[in-house]
Amino acid sequence: MSDAPVIETRNVSMRFSEQQGWRGLFRVRPGKLALDAVNLTIRQGEVFGLLGPNGAGKTTLVKILSTLLIPTAGEARIAGLNVVRDGLRARRRIGVLYGDERLFFWRLSAVDNLMFYAALYGIHGKEARRRVLEVLDMVGLSESAHMRLHHYSTGMKRRASIARALLNDPDVLIMDEVNVALDPIAAAELRELIKERVTTGERTVLITTNVMAEAEFLCDRVAFIAGGRIQMVGEIAHIRNALQTNKVFEMVVGGLTNASIEALRAAPGVDALDVVPLDGKRYRLDLNLSSNGDTVPMMVRRVVETGGEVWSCGPRELTMDQMFAIIVGNSHKDAERERIPA
Amino acid sequence: MSVALAYFRRDFQIWSSYRLAALWQLVTPFMLIGLIYFAGEAIGDRSDLIKEENGSYVAFILVGVAFADVLLGGLNNLPQQIHDQQRLGMLEPTLVAPIRNLSLLTSIWLFRFSLSLVRMTMFMAFGFIALGFWHSVDPSSVILILIAAEITYLALGAFSAAFVILFKEGDPVRLAYAGFSTVIGGAIFPVDALPDWMEPIALLIPLTHALSGIREGLDGGSIADVAPQLITLTIMAVVLVPAALYAFSWALQRAKREGSLGQY
Incomplete structure (x- = not known):
């Protein structure tokens, strides 16, 4: 792991507008504040967990980093590239997978799907085929590589998503809620796979989750986010000591x-x-x-x-679930206090 | 180009995986050809309105239907594909990849355009082989007009796609322009048959110039003969393409600020 920052956010805020479509064109009514001045620095080779309850702002931050959202304020950088101004170049450096979104054309095989995505990353011909088979092997899908995706189980689709995110051998891998909707055995197998095959070498990995066991198993450092604010950042042991x-x-x-x-x-x-x-x-x-x-x-x-x-x-140490409950509970109390007029 | 080919391959694979629907799409033009032929025969010679092919309404409407399908496809396919991708949840995963807007637009257009070219070839082959039309065709003038007109409609399609990204449904560009083009663009009946006050409106529609130039080229008109239509279409393309690319890019940026990119 090196000290060079690969993912950086500086005072990143995101407020979704309440009015969209026609009305939003003429009148901007500020809506929900999804992120509030988020500052994070994630170093090269680090496996970083972004933990928080549903609606905390995890996916919003991930979408900003993957150039699908433009923040209302602040700046985010991937490998030194501003994700708004240098979006195209930043996208070349990242691989992204969303647990709850559809990434594939289910009537096509995994190979055909990945060949398509490989072309979008500028990988073509024999090189594309070699890389596609390599990443499918990496995630344990070699035997079902030519099977249509609609025959895949949820766990297999998730593995295929990881293969897709690794196609361009990205410097930065962003995995958003990768274990959503998986049964405990499939979730544990996927965690093992990520640990052994994905979070290796110099690649920087950002994992968002609200499954604490996953974070403890995979991450070097974590940040707890709640209500759009980063509550605590650090190594799990340090956070545990601070809370205990x-x-x-x-x-x-x-x-x-x-x-x-x-x-x-x-x-x-x-x-x-x-x-x-x-x-x-x-x-x-x-x-x-x-x-x-x-x-x-x-x-x-x-x-x-x-x-x-x-x-x-x-x-007896605090479990990750207890730490999560303490931090998120405190953030709820803070939010309540802010709502009470002085 | 490789990105466009990847899209073409993917779209073909999906299209051909629905075998019956694919077969139906290839058979339908034959039924339409039959309909056009018998309707045209019933209407008979209209040399008072139609100059080409001795006033044959069959020749007139074959050209109108075949080329309007190709050209209006440029307008319809882009917003339709964007809308489909939004509904499938595939738009965001695609936009995470490092592709440029122009590359995205031309890539998602390519396969449907190719299908419409196949249909057009079927219509034209029937007229050429079975009915003996257009034997004095000047292919270069027809192709040049087709290219200029397709680029113009592709630009209008990009405008329409921008509306879909921002407003999801009820896109006025596609609804109004495609409708107007079909009705008064000279596909089904000659522009001369319109009331006088509508003829200037017809001149604002690229299809009017495109079909006029294509019919002239099919009748043996050289590039010099179709120059007025070609120049008009080129001016439209030069004005519309940068404006449409800007509108599409602006709509994407706006949707990214609103957080509505993947919504439908």
Whole structure:
């Protein structure tokens, strides 16, 4: 990975106009703000995840980067090329796939579809055929390469979409909600395929998703976006540390009475304690501690002193889903506060 | 050119995959030829209105239908293809690829134009072989007029495609111009048959000049003989092509700002 920025956005905002068509020609009524001063820098070779709930602005940003939308304000660059002014040259450097959109002519085979798209990228003749077969092999579709697309399953179509996005061997690959509508097994297989065959080498990859497991599996860094604003950017571990102000520990214990559990709950440094029964004899204690300095050994001692047994004890990290919930939840609260007049 | 060929190949593959529809499209001109022939025979000799081929209405309408199909195809196909691609959700994926607007427009036009050329050839071959028309044809003047007129209609098609991108439905260019062209452009009946006040309007329509020049060329008129029509059509093309390309480009930019590119 190099430090050279390949995808850059500077104060990119997008406000869709409320009036379109005839009325929009004569009167522009500003509508929904889909992106609000988005700043991102994604380095060469990086696999970057853009995470956010539905309607957060992920697809809007992707469409700006792939030159299908022109931002209301700000500037976006791909490999140093302004996506508005140098749209044609920028498009040569990117491969794009949208999970929820139709990319293919279903009455044609994968080979015929990809031969068509190859020509749009200036790849022709034998070179096109070689490249088409190569990318189909890369995504595991060699055996069904000559099958019409309407015989493909959703998972196969998604693989074909990846093949299409790789046709021009792009410097930048943008994948928008690639796992939409896939069953868990197909989604996991696709993740493996992306990890092993797509996110390799010097290629910069931007993945948008609201599937947290996907982001954790694939991405070097992530940005959380909600309400059109970037909420947090960084490596997942750093974001987790930043969010995890309280330390959460998990302790599996046995032989405790209600009184001893209450005593543990009242111990200094314990902000919260949840008890989850496991098998009738043992409990899982979820400890939310304000610090982990002496509290954990002290808790272990107390359990043993009150006649209990400690089966296991260890820290528990915030899951990606929890991080997502915290960040998106905070952004909703911020938005609510902004709506309340002072 | 390679992009245009890729579009041609793709459109042909899709067209030929609907075998019955493709066969039907190739058979339909024969039925129309029959209709034209018997209608023309019923109307008979109209040398008071028609100068070419001894006033034969069959020859007149064969030329009118065959060439109007090719030329109006230039106007109709572009907006229709853009509209179809919007509905299929294929417009955005295509526009993500690095192709220029002119290349896109000519590419999506090519296959349908070729189909209309095949139909035109069928009409003309029937008149030439079966009915003995146009044996003194000057091919160069006919081809030059056809090229100039097709470019003009292609430009109008690009205007129409710009409307479709912005407004999706109800495109006035196509509805009004295609309708006007067919009615008063001299395809079905001579412009001379129109009321006096309508004849100047007919002169604003490229089809009027195109069919007039083509009929003259088919009757043996040289390039010098069809020069007035050729010059008129060339002026129309020179004015319309840059304006249409600008309008199409502007419409795309506008739709990208509005976020309505893929909508229909």
